[in-house]
Amino acid sequence: EAGVAQSPRYKIIEKRQSVAFWCNPISGHATLYWYQQILGQGPKLLIQFQNNGVVDDSQLPKDRFSAERLKGVDSTLKIQPAKLEDSAVYLCASSPLIARLEQFFGPGTRLTVL
Amino acid sequence: AQSVSQHNHHVILSEAASLELGCNYSYGGTVNLFWYVQYPGQHLQLLLKYFSGDPLVKGIKGFEAEFIKSKFSFNLRKPSVQWSDTAEYFCAVNARNNNDMRFGAGTRLTVKP
Numbered sequence: 001e002a003g004v005a006q007s008p009r010y011k012i013i014e015k016r017q018s019v020a021f022w023c024n025p026i027s028g029h030a031t032l033y034w035y036q037q038i039l040g041q042g043p044k045l046l047i048q049f050q051n052n053g054v055v056d057d058s059q060l061p062k063d064r065f066s067a068e069r070l071k072g073v074d075s076t077l078k079i080q081p082a083k084l085e086d087s088a089v090y091l092c093a094s095s096p097l098i099a100r101l102e103q104f105f106g107p108g109t110r111l112t113v114l
Numbered sequence: 115a116q117s118v119s120q121h122n123h124h125v126i127l128s129e130a131a132s133l134e135l136g137c138n139y140s141y142g143g144t145v146n147l148f149w150y151v152q153y154p155g156q157h158l159q160l161l162l163k164y165f166s167g168d169p170l171v172k173g174i175k176g177f178e179a180e181f182i183k184s185k186f187s188f189n190l191r192k193p194s195v196q197w198s199d200t201a202e203y204f205c206a207v208n209a210r211n212n213n214d215m216r217f218g219a220g221t222r223l224t225v226k227p
């Protein structure tokens with residue numbers, strides 16, 4: 001079974017630039033999550049999709065972050081404009097159903113904002 | 115919303131020593147509990163999980179965890195660690211009535227050969 005795929009793996013940008021991350025979940029997984037993991041902290045949920053609908057985006061900084069999951073499969077997370085404090089690893093995870101079951105994580109995208 | 119505390123930021127052990135990593139959560143309702151591990155250079159993967167039933171759960175690689183409801187705790191244990199257990203360990207809690215998974219800050223385990 002193929003795992004969760006993410007790209008790019010690394011990204012370096014300057015503040016005020018825009019950046020986008022892509023995630024392809026495990027085939028058949030209805031639920032997709034985006035997390036932000038700042039160095040020295042645990043992952044923090046940014047947004048959760050069930051198919052192509054948003055279940056929870058209460059911790060997403062909506063003034064600069066946006067995410068979509070067209071057709072209920074792949075998802076993109078965008079930051080526009082980026083700030084220094086956005087430097088983190090952005091993790092994508094998927095699960096067959098709502099989080100009662102195990103979440104499968106991708107390798108993450110390490111973002112550095114200079 | 116629920117929160118998770120992991121007491122130890124960095125634990126250093128010698129091989130064959132016993133391990134116990136603390137995890138406490140704050141939430142008054144019913145929860146699902148998880149331990150995830152991240153080996154160097156790899157992505158997060160599930161060690162074990164508790165949903166209901168026997169509060170002592172066994173996971174992969176000889177790890178186990180005990181849910182003590184009265185203490186709001188879900189400590190991770192292993193009787194004899196190996197050098198290959200060197201990794202970062204995250205406790206996570208998901209409240210049954212919402213889908214919000216909360217992670218602790220993680221504990222870095224270093225096992226000396």
